[in-house]
Amino acid sequence: MLLALSGICFGVLTSWVNVRTDWVVLSKLIGVGWPWAAVGVAAAAMVSRARAVGALLALGGAVLGYYASDLALGVYTFIDFSDPRANSDPMSARTSVAWSDAIRDAARWLFVAVVVSVPLGQVAGALNRTDGWGLLARLFLPIGAAMESFGIRLPSELAVQPSPVSVATHTIIGIAGVVATAVLMTRHLAASTTWAGRHTRPPRARRKRTICSDVQVSCEGANGGGERSGD
Known part of the structure; x- marks a missing residue:
């Protein structure tokens, strides 16, 4: 309600x-x-x-x-x-x-x-999302304002006898939409770069593999055989 x-x-x-x-x-x-x-x-x-x-x-x-x-x-x-009075007394x-x-x-x-x-x-x-869909949602209104002002309102205003106040108003709205779009995109890219830097993990060290000379005998068996030969 x-x-x-x-x-x-x-x-x-x-x-x-x-x-x-x-x-x-x-x-x-x-x-x-x-x-x-x-x-x-x-x-x-x-x-x-x-x-x-x-x-x-x-x-x-x-x-x-x-x-x-x-x-x-x-x-x-x-x-x-x-009404008969329409012409004489409107x-x-x-x-x-x-x-x-x-x-x-x-x-x-x-x-x-x-x-x-x-x-x-x-x-x-999608406004609170941090991915690309969230960025598109936040850009919806400023891009819409800029496109409507520069693509529809200003051309139609300039096609006839333009009003300086109307032209100035639509121009300011369009510029504000472009500036807001640039600011939102810059903030999103900066936040994405910061997030990526914090969550980047160093490469894990490769685990050394024990290679047995005899492929038919396991490593444990090879070690056990060495102990028995020493006895």
Whole structure:
């Protein structure tokens, strides 16, 4: 329940920020894909079992909170042009809510939440591992942020009339993702080198083998025969 409530709060906040025009930086920061993935990973990491369910609860709550907030803020409210006042006085004209559009959009992203909850749960489960899988899990979010910023957001922003604030925000996020990736890889390589140095064993000395001259007589027999001959 706490995970779902946290997701709802995140979705409402994201919707509210996206509607406001004076919160561009925060909108570009949490209104894109990688922060939603971070919410799923964080929720999955908070549970010890059924991590995919934890991710789904948080992401599903975020989707429902987002579109409920959009409905409350009037994102899906339009002027009813069947009203005669729509052309002469639009402010006093009757409005209608596009419920079908809101339900369709929410259902689509709920389906996406169901699909991605399993891999996000696996990422959360591998965060504490010290091998290569653990490194990949820790690199998931910074690489995702860098790829989304440099590969999707910046090109689409520069294709039209670019906003300096949006361009700067996506650039900073992308650079931060690259730097975080480099730091995590360096720390992992340093830790692996240290671990290998501590657990490297010196080569064992080869045991000397006793070779008997007579292959048909054992070493013990050869020694015994020598004692009898001395008698």
